[in-house]
Amino acid sequence: MPPTTRKSTRGAGPASGAKQSTLSFNHRVTKPVSKAGKDTPVKPTPPTVEIPVVVVEKQQDDNSRATTPSTTAELISPITKTSLLEREKSEAELKAAKISDAAVRRYWEGIESSRRAKEVHKKHGEGLTVGEKVLRYFDVSSQYGPCIGITRLKRWKRAERLGLNPPIEVLAALIKEEERVDGQAERAHMDELMSSTAVGAV
Amino acid sequence: MVTLDEVDGLLQKSLGETPVTVERAPSIYKPLHSFALTKDRQYQQQFADIYFLRLTKIKPSVEEVASEAWEDTVVGGEKARKVERVLDVRQGELCWVAGTVYVDMPMKPNILEDVSKDRWISAPTTVDHYYSEDGRDSIMLEDDSGRIKLVGSILKDFFMVTGCIIAVMGTENANGEFEVLDLKFADLPPQPERWDLSKKPKAKDEDTEMTDSPTPGQGTKIAIASGLEFSGTDASYAVELNLLLEYLLGEALDPSTQKELCQISRLIIAGNSIATDKKAGAEDNKEKKTHKKYGYDSSSYNPVPSQLFDEFLSELLPSMPVTLLPGVLDPANASYPQQPIHAAMFPKSRGYTVMPGATEPGWLDTVTNPWEGEIEGWKVLGTGGQNLDDVFKYVDSDDRLGMMEAMCRWRCCAPTAPDTLWAYPFQEDEPFVLKECPHLYFVGCQPQFGTKVIEGPNGQVVRLIAVPSFAETKEIVLVDSETLNVSRVKISTGLGGV
Numbered sequence: 001m002p003p004t005t006r007k008s009t010r011g012a013g014p015a016s017g018a019k020q021s022t023l024s025f026n027h028r029v030t031k032p033v034s035k036a037g038k039d040t041p042v043k044p045t046p047p048t049v050e051i052p053v054v055v056v057e058k059q060q061d062d063n064s065r066a067t068t069p070s071t072t073a074e075l076i077s078p079i080t081k082t083s084l085l086e087r088e089k090s091e092a093e094l095k096a097a098k099i100s101d102a103a104v105r106r107y108w109e110g111i112e113s114s115r116r117a118k119e120v121h122k123k124h125g126e127g128l129t130v131g132e133k134v135l136r137y138f139d140v141s142s143q144y145g146p147c148i149g150i151t152r153l154k155r156w157k158r159a160e161r162l163g164l165n166p167p168i169e170v171l172a173a174l175i176k177e178e179e180r181v182d183g184q185a186e187r188a189h190m191d192e193l194m195s196s197t198a199v200g201a202v
Numbered sequence: 203m204v205t206l207d208e209v210d211g212l213l214q215k216s217l218g219e220t221p222v223t224v225e226r227a228p229s230i231y232k233p234l235h236s237f238a239l240t241k242d243r244q245y246q247q248q249f250a251d252i253y254f255l256r257l258t259k260i261k262p263s264v265e266e267v268a269s270e271a272w273e274d275t276v277v278g279g280e281k282a283r284k285v286e287r288v289l290d291v292r293q294g295e296l297c298w299v300a301g302t303v304y305v306d307m308p309m310k311p312n313i314l315e316d317v318s319k320d321r322w323i324s325a326p327t328t329v330d331h332y333y334s335e336d337g338r339d340s341i342m343l344e345d346d347s348g349r350i351k352l353v354g355s356i357l358k359d360f361f362m363v364t365g366c367i368i369a370v371m372g373t374e375n376a377n378g379e380f381e382v383l384d385l386k387f388a389d390l391p392p393q394p395e396r397w398d399l400s401k402k403p404k405a406k407d408e409d410t411e412m413t414d415s416p417t418p419g420q421g422t423k424i425a426i427a428s429g430l431e432f433s434g435t436d437a438s439y440a441v442e443l444n445l446l447l448e449y450l451l452g453e454a455l456d457p458s459t460q461k462e463l464c465q466i467s468r469l470i471i472a473g474n475s476i477a478t479d480k481k482a483g484a485e486d487n488k489e490k491k492t493h494k495k496y497g498y499d500s501s502s503y504n505p506v507p508s509q510l511f512d513e514f515l516s517e518l519l520p521s522m523p524v525t526l527l528p529g530v531l532d533p534a535n536a537s538y539p540q541q542p543i544h545a546a547m548f549p550k551s552r553g554y555t556v557m558p559g560a561t562e563p564g565w566l567d568t569v570t571n572p573w574e575g576e577i578e579g580w581k582v583l584g585t586g587g588q589n590l591d592d593v594f595k596y597v598d599s600d601d602r603l604g605m606m607e608a609m610c611r612w613r614c615c616a617p618t619a620p621d622t623l624w625a626y627p628f629q630e631d632e633p634f635v636l637k638e639c640p641h642l643y644f645v646g647c648q649p650q651f652g653t654k655v656i657e658g659p660n661g662q663v664v665r666l667i668a669v670p671s672f673a674e675t676k677e678i679v680l681v682d683s684e685t686l687n688v689s690r691v692k693i694s695t696g697l698g699g700v
Contacts, residue, residue: 142346142347143346145250145251145254145255145258145346146248146250146251146254148248148250149246149247149248149251149629150247150251150629154629154630158629158630162255162258162259164258
């Protein structure tokens, strides 16, 4: 017999306590509306979680920059995977944004020239840009910790916080790669290989 | 009309003197929330980050100590060189390197073995000790480049557990093993001054000396108890628990003892306040159909222990502030660091806690395990016992105070996390590393009382206390807040011989 009242089906509430990413209906811009009405309060999050705090900052920015492209950018990327476009707040990132492509290429050539042996498997590196090569080199640099299970940006920031001096060119390459392919350069390539599930796997 | 004076044998007129009220000493208290985890924490990350964070944080200090010690050592005509990575060690070359210790023990619970035998265990199997008697254990040094096996007679002189950071000097022998000639730890971290975080109370001037209340910082005491283990089934120590309550409240004692007792400004309960029913396990063997609703068997839950503990607290709290650390038997999360016991467990004592998010701690302060804070100006680090019990399983020794000392000198209060001690996979910061040396380090739920004072190379002084479990020993510990001297109070009922 189907449940007579709606209340009995709500018993599953506590079991589904895990937070699921929800669609954000707060910024569905279907017609030009003044931003003041759209200022939905984001729930206060603890300061250790980086990403939601950034969304709050972004909303404060919305009051000053009432432009639709920025809101559509928010529309596309859900809160859990904000693109780096929105996070140009920290000092290191601002500095890294100033570093040119040529500087990144020079950094990479510096690394390559310090190696005694030439590149053996050139064909594997053919489809990769210099930026992606710099990032993959950063991934396997074990002095900054394991690259699995952490985004490249968080790993860079953590290395800087611990005083390991990760090269700023890596952050520049990361920002540029994020602009090129939205979201694909976020995690280490090895991370994607290790956590991918094969078709037909149990 | 008959006045009260004329009537004998009934009510007595009061003697005219107002009874002297003794006031309890106030407690100057500031908890730190170093071990608090956020509510929406992720569990997707790997545990390797913990080891990386620990090594990165402690390695500079270890290397400093090591280079100071081994800078000019010449052994057999060869000078010791520093190598950056563990794998850079060359055969026959005298060198020193720093890394994390990994102890490979066949008796350690091994998840790979369980998976291969197709046995999914829900709770970790508890073994008495992990070390094997016949020397099958091997100690290795590891860092992000690789591992190398350590041999040498000097290794037996030190406690070695997985996760401590050391620097070793020696050479690689023909078997590919590293022969250790000397070993160094990071030793005690810098110690802050007393009254680093909280404000020191001003010295009393003569006008206020008339009151009886003792001033803070002048001989006040901190009481530490653990293993109260309120139980619904085991009543062997219930009388002592009641007597403990009366002792702390100062009831049923004469005024001179009460004067001493009002010096106790705070009670810290270091774990295991609520015992699990031991009989419940035996009944599971019978295949009786348990009535399951909402996914758990409600008949196996016994609310009596937490009710008893709540009553104890609610009677004690009006008089004394309490800091409550969870232990391994308490209703808090199973992995380290344990989060504070939820206030919903204490319906009567709940009024003494503060709302979550308040800045000032409440009269009843439920805190994490391990816990850091400042009491009467002294920096205090306390745990509920799981870290020491786990280290105890690694080494063949009874010297628990020596292990506590080793943990301070390794600068890590839970080195075996996450290897054999379940821990949260920290990714940003590892809080078990001691950044500052505490003045007082206590570990609860130990089988016996023990205390020791250790000293560091830069004048650090730490008082170590192994707090005994009340259910076993019926003892609590009193710490003097000026001198950090420790005294033990045993509550016994004197029913021997019957």
